[in-house]
Amino acid sequence: MRNPGHVVRLVRLVRLxxxxxxxxxxxxxxxxxxxxxxxxxxxxxxxxxYRVIAEFRDVLDLVPRSSVKVNDVNVGEVEKVWLDGFxxxxxxxxxxxxxxxxxxxxxxxxxxxxxxxxxxxxxPGGGQRGYGRLSDGDVIPLIRTGRSVEVEEVLSALSLLLNxxxxxxxxxxxxxxxxxxxxxxxxxxxxxxxxxxxxxELDQHKREITRAIESLDRLSASLVKQKQTIATTVERLPAAxxxxxxxxxxxxxxxxxxxxxxxxxxxxxxxTKADLLANLRTLAPILTxxxxxxxxxxxxxxxxxxxxxxxxxxxxxxxxxxxxQLTLDLDLRxxxxxxxxxxxxxxxxxxxxxxxxxxxxxxxxxxxxxxxxSVxxxxxxxxxxxxGxxxxxxxxxxxxxxxxxxSASGAQSGSPARSPGRVAYDPDLAVLLMGGLR
Numbered sequence: 444m445r446n447p448g449h450v451v452r453l454v455r456l457v458r459l460x461x462x463x464x465x466x467x468x469x470x471x472x473x474x475x476x477x478x479x480x481x482x483x484x485x486x487x488x489x490x491x492x493y494r495v496i497a498e499f500r501d502v503l504d505l506v507p508r509s510s511v512k513v514n515d516v517n518v519g520e521v522e523k524v525w526l527d528g529f530x531x532x533x534x535x536x537x538x539x540x541x542x543x544x545x546x547x548x549x550x551x552x553x554x555x556x557x558x559x560x561x562x563x564x565x566x567p568g569g570g571q572r573g574y575g576r577l578s579d580g581d582v583i584p585l586i587r588t589g590r591s592v593e594v595e596e597v598l599s600a601l602s603l604l605l606n607x608x609x610x611x612x613x614x615x616x617x618x619x620x621x622x623x624x625x626x627x628x629x630x631x632x633x634x635x636x637x638x639x640x641x642x643x644e645l646d647q648h649k650r651e652i653t654r655a656i657e658s659l660d661r662l663s664a665s666l667v668k669q670k671q672t673i674a675t676t677v678e679r680l681p682a683a684x685x686x687x688x689x690x691x692x693x694x695x696x697x698x699x700x701x702x703x704x705x706x707x708x709x710x711x712x713x714x715t716k717a718d719l720l721a722n723l724r725t726l727a728p729i730l731t732x733x734x735x736x737x738x739x740x741x742x743x744x745x746x747x748x749x750x751x752x753x754x755x756x757x758x759x760x761x762x763x764x765x766x767x768q769l770t771l772d773l774d775l776r777x778x779x780x781x782x783x784x785x786x787x788x789x790x791x792x793x794x795x796x797x798x799x800x801x802x803x804x805x806x807x808x809x810x811x812x813x814x815x816x817s818v819x820x821x822x823x824x825x826x827x828x829x830x831g832x833x834x835x836x837x838x839x840x841x842x843x844x845x846x847x848x849x850s851a852s853g854a855q856s857g858s859p860a861r862s863p864g865r866v867a868y869d870p871d872l873a874v875l876l877m878g879g880l881r
Contacts, residue, residue, distance in 0.1 A: 493580075495537060496532055496535070502533060505533065507520075510561040511561065513564050515563075519538055520536055530585065543566065543573075543576070545574055547577050547583065547587070549563070549564055550565075551591065552591045
């Protein structure tokens with residue numbers, strides 16, 4: 444016969460299970476969910492808050508009512524988690540006092556090794572600047588979300604390394620490496636020293652290496668731009684090579700003859716080297732004088748095209764007449780008294796050198812052409828000279844206010860004769876010009 448105490452306890456347990464089932468059915472009918480209960484230590488759902496949606500590739504076992512933290516401080520909670528295609532979306536409810544930039548980041552972390560999951564919000568890192576402000580309805584995209592490594596993933600990777608990895612072969616590797624280095628410690632040490640020197644040189648020239656890589660990158664970009672031209676050239680290159688192959692014999696003969704010409708030219712230069720040097724030494728004084736002449740030589744050549752006038756005289760020609768300006772310095776006393784004006788002073792010439800330069804003993808032979816070309820001289824028009832006076836062919840000087848006098852009218856009495864309409868000179872005017880002297 445069974446124990447009455449066990450029967451009583453069994454009846455009580457059945458009643459308790461029935462009561463729990465009844466309560467659960469009543470709560471389910473009222474729409475009650477366990478996720479509606481706040482988690483211990485979680486942030487409360489205040490009235491002054493805003494919502495933000497974060498997108499994740501994997502939310503792990505994140506559930507609603509999980510905490511949302513900023514700098515490990517609770518600022519909100521996870522309101523909903525759902526799947527949109529291959530992206531998990533999490534709606535976060537944050538307190539209105541939370542101030543984050545518009546490009547904030549979100550990451551799923553754990554409170555401890557086996558603790559619960561929570562969403563951590565933070566400002567952008569890596570030297571990026573924050574801008575704007577996170578507000579209601581904003582979305583944190585996949586590019587700014589992530590998750591931490593799970594303990595299961597670490598243990599799985601460790602088991603893969605220990606079971607199917609190369610740990611079992613470490614002993615074999617150690618033994619074989621010991622055999623390879625046995626007796627070669629000095630060589631290995633020298634190799635390490637040279638490797639250190641090589642790495643040091645590379646470090647010192649890293650700027651040049653970087654510059655060379657950048658130049659190579661620019662060259663590659665240029666080659667990419669000229670890809671069509673290069674392809675066309677490569678396509679036409681076989682035809683050009685075929686032409687060169689056909690002309691190979693002629694090219695070989697040309698090179699042989701060019702080699703012979705080079706030898707003959709070298710012999711000619713070697714044979715005429717002394718004469719060439721002598722000619723250059725003889726030509727040196729001439730070139731020196733030409734260099735001293737400077738600009739005078741080209742200026743003198745300018746007269747060749749306008750001989751006997753300078754090229755500036757062309758500016759005086761105005762149609763069929765020429766404007767000329769003449770300045771005369773006359774002594775009227777000598778002209779009136781019949782005295783001959785004193786001769787103009789001649790310029791003083793430099794003294795001649797006492798010793799002549801030494802001429803070379805052997806002058807080079809200069810072959811002149813047998814017939815020199817004739818240079819045509821410009822034909823000048825005859826100058827219109829006034830005729831008159833006692834000497835035939837000589838012009839009579841007529842200056843204002845003096846008029847030309849006819850020598851045939853006679854001035855034998857000492858006073859000039861006055862012919863009708865022509866006066867030799869006016870004595871009163873001459874006295875006036877002389878300053879009142881007679």
